[in-house]
Amino acid sequence: MVFQKRSSLEMESGGGSHVAEMPRVPKSARGKRSIRKKESQGQVMCAFDLLATVAGKLLDAGEGSLGNTSCGAPVLDSSPKNIRVKKEQCDEEAKHFKNEVMDQDSCNESALVSHIAFQRPVNQHGRKGEDLEGSHAMNEDPKAKSEALDKESSVISCTKAELGCNFAAIADRWSPESVESGAFTGDAVANVMPMTTTGLHKNAPDMYNLLDPMDVDVKPPPLVSSDSTGEMSLYGNKIRRSTSFPRVPKGGVGFTVDRDEEDDDDKSSGCTHPSTATNRGFRPNCTAGHSRVKKLLACKHRKVAPARMHKGDLSYSDVDRKPSFRNKKMYYTRQRTQRSTFKRRKMFDRHSAQVSEGYAKANTKFAARDSHTVSSEANKGTDSMAFQKSHESSDCHVKLRIKSFKVPELLIEIPETATVGSLKKTVLEAVNAILGGGLRVGVLHHGKKVRDDNKTLMQAGIARDDVLDNLGFSLEPNCAPHPPQLSPPEDNESLETVDTTEPLARIAPADSSSKHGEVDASQELALAPLSANYQGNDHDFVHSPGGMSSPDKASTNSRAIVPVTPADSNAGAIVPANKGKRSPEQGQRRIRRPFSVAEVEALVLAVEKLGTGRWRDVKLRAFDNAKHRTYVDLKDKWKTLVHTASISPQQRRGEPVPQELLDRVLAAQAYWSQQQAKLQPKTPPLAEALLLT
DNA sequence: TTTAGGG
DNA sequence: CCCTAAA
Numbered sequence: 001m002v003f004q005k006r007s008s009l010e011m012e013s014g015g016g017s018h019v020a021e022m023p024r025v026p027k028s029a030r031g032k033r034s035i036r037k038k039e040s041q042g043q044v045m046c047a048f049d050l051l052a053t054v055a056g057k058l059l060d061a062g063e064g065s066l067g068n069t070s071c072g073a074p075v076l077d078s079s080p081k082n083i084r085v086k087k088e089q090c091d092e093e094a095k096h097f098k099n100e101v102m103d104q105d106s107c108n109e110s111a112l113v114s115h116i117a118f119q120r121p122v123n124q125h126g127r128k129g130e131d132l133e134g135s136h137a138m139n140e141d142p143k144a145k146s147e148a149l150d151k152e153s154s155v156i157s158c159t160k161a162e163l164g165c166n167f168a169a170i171a172d173r174w175s176p177e178s179v180e181s182g183a184f185t186g187d188a189v190a191n192v193m194p195m196t197t198t199g200l201h202k203n204a205p206d207m208y209n210l211l212d213p214m215d216v217d218v219k220p221p222p223l224v225s226s227d228s229t230g231e232m233s234l235y236g237n238k239i240r241r242s243t244s245f246p247r248v249p250k251g252g253v254g255f256t257v258d259r260d261e262e263d264d265d266d267k268s269s270g271c272t273h274p275s276t277a278t279n280r281g282f283r284p285n286c287t288a289g290h291s292r293v294k295k296l297l298a299c300k301h302r303k304v305a306p307a308r309m310h311k312g313d314l315s316y317s318d319v320d321r322k323p324s325f326r327n328k329k330m331y332y333t334r335q336r337t338q339r340s341t342f343k344r345r346k347m348f349d350r351h352s353a354q355v356s357e358g359y360a361k362a363n364t365k366f367a368a369r370d371s372h373t374v375s376s377e378a379n380k381g382t383d384s385m386a387f388q389k390s391h392e393s394s395d396c397h398v399k400l401r402i403k404s405f406k407v408p409e410l411l412i413e414i415p416e417t418a419t420v421g422s423l424k425k426t427v428l429e430a431v432n433a434i435l436g437g438g439l440r441v442g443v444l445h446h447g448k449k450v451r452d453d454n455k456t457l458m459q460a461g462i463a464r465d466d467v468l469d470n471l472g473f474s475l476e477p478n479c480a481p482h483p484p485q486l487s488p489p490e491d492n493e494s495l496e497t498v499d500t501t502e503p504l505a506r507i508a509p510a511d512s513s514s515k516h517g518e519v520d521a522s523q524e525l526a527l528a529p530l531s532a533n534y535q536g537n538d539h540d541f542v543h544s545p546g547g548m549s550s551p552d553k554a555s556t557n558s559r560a561i562v563p564v565t566p567a568d569s570n571a572g573a574i575v576p577a578n579k580g581k582r583s584p585e586q587g588q589r590r591i592r593r594p595f596s597v598a599e600v601e602a603l604v605l606a607v608e609k610l611g612t613g614r615w616r617d618v619k620l621r622a623f624d625n626a627k628h629r630t631y632v633d634l635k636d637k638w639k640t641l642v643h644t645a646s647i648s649p650q651q652r653r654g655e656p657v658p659q660e661l662l663d664r665v666l667a668a669q670a671y672w673s674q675q676q677a678k679l680q681p682k683t684p685p686l687a688e689a690l691l692l693t
Numbered sequence: 694t695t696t697a698g699g700g
Numbered sequence: 701c702c703c704t705a706a707a
Contacts, residue, residue: 590701616695631695636701639698 593628595637600657603634603641604664612638612672641665 595603606622615631615638623629644652645662 592701613696615697632697633701635697 590628594654597655597657597661599623599626599629600637600641600661603637604661604668606634607638607672608664608668611675612669613676638665638669642669645669 602622603618606618610617610621615635618634619629619631623634641657641662642665644657645666649656649659
């Protein structure tokens, strides 16, 4: 009887708790993300396209006179030519873009595409941001305006497309997680629950035992404090967790997300699992060209920034557009900033430099020049690596100057209430995650993606002559074309990111992102974490970045978009290299991965049950999957939670932790302290009592 | 390795 | 988060 009752309660509680939890996740806006994106892009694109078109026409018409003509762009003198050129490029890019998208077999392209298709169009309402931006561009200065319109508009469309594509890819990875995490979880729970329930009914006690041996033996009675309900919920949760999620990790529900395994940087050595995997995949290739590329990039000083956009691609658009004008300025500034900020990471930076995000221009265009002469012969066969290619041809040397890389888009959703600082962080993390996951470099020639790494430049038709305008490089998240890597669910954690990447990401991302101000951004990363959470999913998001993931698996391959794990199978050479270098610097401090509310809840639950002196057990119970959370971390977190709970809300920083949780923290802390006190004094309780009195 | 605390 | 002394 009793048991039954209990079970029923548990069930309820479980459901309730579950529900309760879910809500939180949403907080970050799972569902929103997709919607928002959709809206913004569609609109923007249209608007810009139109503008571009108009501008183009005007220009063409006025070309001869050049003029100023009426448009409001008197200043336009800028040169129609440029404009046109750009446009063309854009068009090409756009085309390429399409191709790319389609091409990327590795990723779930089809899926992506579809996504894109759906999402983009939808975005319509504009996001203020976009509109504003758009208006800005237009309004700002007549000059700028004209230029902006012409160039930018065209560019934007192109860029956007590209970004969109990439982004979409990413989004897929991420979004599924984030988005679905809720639903997913729910489903999982639903499915699981029955089983659990059944079991419970039969005999709850056993269930417990099975589930948590530890719990069973809990010495002091669990905190439980007041409401049985509360307890029940706890148990319920646990059960669910242990049962469904935890145990099922990869297989079933996936909710758990594998990322943990991979991700966490714990291993840190830089390579982190994900990266490791990634590296394996691509390192080889990358390596060769890698150094070179870096240098080149370094020279340029340019940084490409991945964009992320929340609602819209606004940011992208901005980013994209700005490039020409602002880039320089910004560029320097950034550098300075970055340097100062990331001194520590210098080393990494160096490596990663190439990647830096800078403005995300999405385009990679670079100017290539032939440096040498080169004999026409060149080696035809041989090299494989894209980068190498450039080098390679011993005979013919094609010099490439890469001004910017096309960077994959990132989706970030953040609550409006989030601080700019958090936004920056988020973006950074996301970027890191992606980078960390591994990037691969794509070579575009005349808008087409050159997939065959074994082709020589000549074979690919990349001649010195056309290099300039026709060659492009893109940084892509690893799609993880290779299942293997994927399998481990990557965690996506955004954070995971490998060290190498971090440097870059950090630098640029922060700036760009913050500037753009995506207000909301909760990144998907964040979302992912939540879902995972309890178990400890690892992903904390990171970085949220980034993070991301579990759903993906289910849905797609799981590419987990998570930044962290992005996994990539392919691998960009760059990353690996960095990693390798990085490892040496073990000293690096681990990346910061703030605990998500979900994680806090998991921690609280675990501590309520296990007490404050068994961090190892707490880790096992609630964060077994979160490789990046060590028992020391949990202990520290608890410490901070206790502190947080004791200070005024105004003094608290970071993502606000629900008061309810804080209250529980205090209650648990008090309870367990008491228990400890009782146990400690070898003196019997009596003594205690006496003392107290 | 895990705890427990200080930094 | 890191670092460490103790256990």
